[in-house]
Amino acid sequence: MSKTYHLTAPLSDADITPLKAGDIVYLTGVVYTARDAAHKKLVDLLDAGQPLPFDMKGAVIYFVGPTPPKPGDPIGSAGPTTSYRMDSYSPKLINEQGLKGMIGKGKRSQEVLDACVNSKAIYFGATGGAGALLARQIKSAEVIAYPELGPEAIRRLEVVDFPLTVINDTYGADLYKIGRAQYEVF
Amino acid sequence: MREIKYEEIVKSVKDMILYSATNLPKDAYKALEDAYKNEKSEVCKQVLKQILDNADIAANEARPLCQDTGLAVFFVKVGEDVKVVGGSLKKAINEGTEQGYKEGYLRASTCHWDTRANLKDEVGYNLPAIIHFDLVEGDSLDIEYAAKGGGSENVSRATVFPPAKGRKGIIEYVKQVISDAGPNPCPPLTVGVGIGGTFEKAVISSKHALFRELGSKNPDPVLDSMEEELMVLLNNLGIGAMGMGGTNTVLGVHIEKNPCHIASLPVSVNVQCHSSRHMHIKL
Numbered sequence: 246m247s248k249t250y251h252l253t254a255p256l257s258d259a260d261i262t263p264l265k266a267g268d269i270v271y272l273t274g275v276v277y278t279a280r281d282a283a284h285k286k287l288v289d290l291l292d293a294g295q296p297l298p299f300d301m302k303g304a305v306i307y308f309v310g311p312t313p314p315k316p317g318d319p320i321g322s323a324g325p326t327t328s329y330r331m332d333s334y335s336p337k338l339i340n341e342q343g344l345k346g347m348i349g350k351g352k353r354s355q356e357v358l359d360a361c362v363n364s365k366a367i368y369f370g371a372t373g374g375a376g377a378l379l380a381r382q383i384k385s386a387e388v389i390a391y392p393e394l395g396p397e398a399i400r401r402l403e404v405v406d407f408p409l410t411v412i413n414d415t416y417g418a419d420l421y422k423i424g425r426a427q428y429e430v431f
Numbered sequence: 432m433r434e435i436k437y438e439e440i441v442k443s444v445k446d447m448i449l450y451s452a453t454n455l456p457k458d459a460y461k462a463l464e465d466a467y468k469n470e471k472s473e474v475c476k477q478v479l480k481q482i483l484d485n486a487d488i489a490a491n492e493a494r495p496l497c498q499d500t501g502l503a504v505f506f507v508k509v510g511e512d513v514k515v516v517g518g519s520l521k522k523a524i525n526e527g528t529e530q531g532y533k534e535g536y537l538r539a540s541t542c543h544w545d546t547r548a549n550l551k552d553e554v555g556y557n558l559p560a561i562i563h564f565d566l567v568e569g570d571s572l573d574i575e576y577a578a579k580g581g582g583s584e585n586v587s588r589a590t591v592f593p594p595a596k597g598r599k600g601i602i603e604y605v606k607q608v609i610s611d612a613g614p615n616p617c618p619p620l621t622v623g624v625g626i627g628g629t630f631e632k633a634v635i636s637s638k639h640a641l642f643r644e645l646g647s648k649n650p651d652p653v654l655d656s657m658e659e660e661l662m663v664l665l666n667n668l669g670i671g672a673m674g675m676g677g678t679n680t681v682l683g684v685h686i687e688k689n690p691c692h693i694a695s696l697p698v699s700v701n702v703q704c705h706s707s708r709h710m711h712i713k714l
Contacts, residue, residue, distance in 0.1 A: 247474070267474065282547060312495050312538045321536055322495040327582045327615050350673060351582070351615035372478050372673055373582065373617035374706040377453075377494040378485040395549050396498075396538055408481070410474065410675065421614050424676015428472060428669030 251406070255303030256345040261367045264411045266418035270369065271406040276305040276348065278400040280326055283391055284334035291337065298390035298399060301338060305346035310396035311386075312376070320386040320402070322376030327351040328368070336360040352421060353413060361413050368413035370420070382407045433510075433570040435714055437517030440572070443712055444527025447576050448503065449535045451708040452495045455486040458645040459621075459682070459707040466619055466672070466679035475677030479619075482672070482705055497706045500537035501578030503528045503560040506639055512570035524574075525560050532557040540581070563635060575642050577709040583620065586612035589634050589699035594691070601626060601698050602661060608700045609665050609681070614674020617704035619682045621645060622665065625699040628689030633697035640685035641703045642711070654686040672705070682707075 247267045252260050254274035264270065277299055279287065290297055308328050312321030328349030335353075338344040339360040346366065350373040361368060371379060383402050390399040412420045455463075460483070467479040489496040505524055515523065532539060539551040541558060551557065561579075588608045592600050605624055625636030649655040661684040671677020682705070691697070 309498065310538065311498050312500060313536045315494075315536050321538075322489075322498040322500075324498050326499070327585065329615070350617065352613055352674075370614075370673060370675070372481045372485075374497045374704055375481045375485040376498040377489040377492065377496060378481055380494065381488070395551075396540075420676070421674050424472070424474065424671060425613070425669045425674070426676070428671060428676050428678055430667035430669065 254305040254346065256305060257303060258365045261345060261365060262415055264367055264414050265416070266411050266414045266420040266423060268411045270409045270411060272305070272409055273405050273407070274403070276307045276402050276404055278307050278309050278311070278402060280308055280310050280397045281330040282394050282397045283399050284331050286391060288334050288337055291341070297342070299401065301342035301344050303343060303345050305348065306344060307402065308347065308349035311380070312396070314386070320380055320383050323380045323383060324373055324376035325350040325371045328353055332357050339366045340364045348409060358413050358417060358419065361415055362417045365415045367411060367415065369409040370412040371407070371409055379407070432512055432514045434514050434516045435572055437515055437523050439714065440515065440520065440523035441527040441530065443714060444524050444574065444576070445531040445534070447574070447710045447712060448528060448531025448537070448578070451576065451578055451710045452500055452535050452537050453489045453493050455489070455496060456707065456709060459705070460486055462645045462682040463619070463705060466682065470672070470677055470679050472671055472675070472677035474675045475672040475679065478672040478675060479679070495535070495537055496708065497580065498538060499540065499580040499582065500532065501580045501708070502540060503532070503557060504577045504579045504638065505560055505562045506565070506575040506642065507562060508565050508567045508573035510567060510569035510571045513572055521562060524562055525555065525558055528560040529556045529558055572714040574714070575709065575711045577642060580704055580706065583616035583702040583704040586616045587701045589630065589637070589697070591630055592696040592698060594694070594696045596696055598657065602657065602664065604698055605661055605700050606664050606668070609702070610668050612702060613670055616702045617706070618670055618674060619672055619679045619705050621682055621703040621707050622661070622684045623701040623703065624684065624686040625701070626686060626688045626697070627691040628697060629692070630697050632689050633699040634701070636687040636689060637699035637701035640687045641701060641707070642709050643685045645683045645707070649686060651688065654688060658684045658686055
């Protein structure tokens, strides 16, 4: 049976080890946005021995490139982008830098799933195409790195009760496989 | 010769883009409501509820349905007795696109294929629009528009079969494409299938098939029966809304056909996410 949790980011191992694929999580706190262009820059910094623009320990990264905010709004529409484009970068951030949560949509590679087990991290799914609804849960947004990337810049977001589903947990389970197996008709 | 003013086209295109970004078309909304009502998985039911709530919020608050406001894709039928005055038709569509994407605070998503640099300053805001022109009889201008997102485009596929593959081969191919795509293209989907013609004709037909109204019947009885068969097969994949496992993987399957070369059977599958933003105007 799926359980519901309310968690605050940054996340600790104690926060995430109870989570199982299919659980619902309402996340409050700080999350950072990054898509593939920003991930490439982060990994290039690590390879060059340079410091990262934010503390990755316990961090949650949201794979999103929002629309421009209307005047007076913190952010425009902000739903998840497809996560596999970050697969080549995520394991390094999880295994070596202590990244604890990723928010996106769609399948991840076996290397990412392995990193989630070995170094304890969670892959959360948010509802793709629900950008107007999800933006309501984002209370502030500030560009903290790579403004030249436009929608792909790294933003520090403050979120309240951001609705998520656990796709991959720290035990290797995958909701995409479990869920589909339950409803596939041969 | 009927004259249509450049400015009228610019404004019509801009209005269409602004409206489509925040208002889910009625056919898509209804298909999602039906899916919500009959969905057997509790998890997917919640996802479908979020998708419907999102559509209500977007419409009421004039916010983009999705942050991926797409590349602007047009199918334009130009009557041979139409003359555009004050500028070129292609330029008018691009200008309307740029104005709409800017004024609506929509995302500029066109970039250089290699450097990935955004082209908003170099080429124009979310330009160039992707425009498919066709010349037809008459004195009207028919413009179909869709905001085409990247996630569903990324799982689209095309191939050229030997003719012996036939109907069975096509159905197996479509099933494989959707099965491989899984959660990535934001199901429940509209699946556009283009059959026949040359390689590129099949691809363009599969794109155009996405513009047809969800819930409408294919006038060709053979294609209609293939659509019905595919609806059952694809929903039986169990992928469900956002891939979380459920009974609604597709909202519709739309097939377009073309005469083939005697040696070949081209097939293309173009996938559309649940946020099926499309619109049609006639000037």
